[in-house]
Amino acid sequence: MASASHPRVIIYTTPTCPDCRTLKAWLEGEGIAFEERDLSAPETMEEAKARTGVRVAPITLVGEKVFFGTFPSPQPGLTVALGLSNTA
8 A cells, every 4th residue: 555654756667667657666666656657648748847847757756756768766765755755
């Protein structure tokens, strides 16, 4: 069951993105609930661009924080933002 101790998580993904699949599997493995939005829909792509300034997959929003890029790159920041680490 997902913990309510972390901010709302929204992920922007595409169906063919390997990093998106890795991100989703990691979040699920950590018990983190998330809302997924499909960047292959033009309106979702525009929403992501307006909200984050980027149109790449995956994009992860944790509260007001934005993470993007290949999964290993944002993972340390995501770990902290989600409260999964004691690191400040």
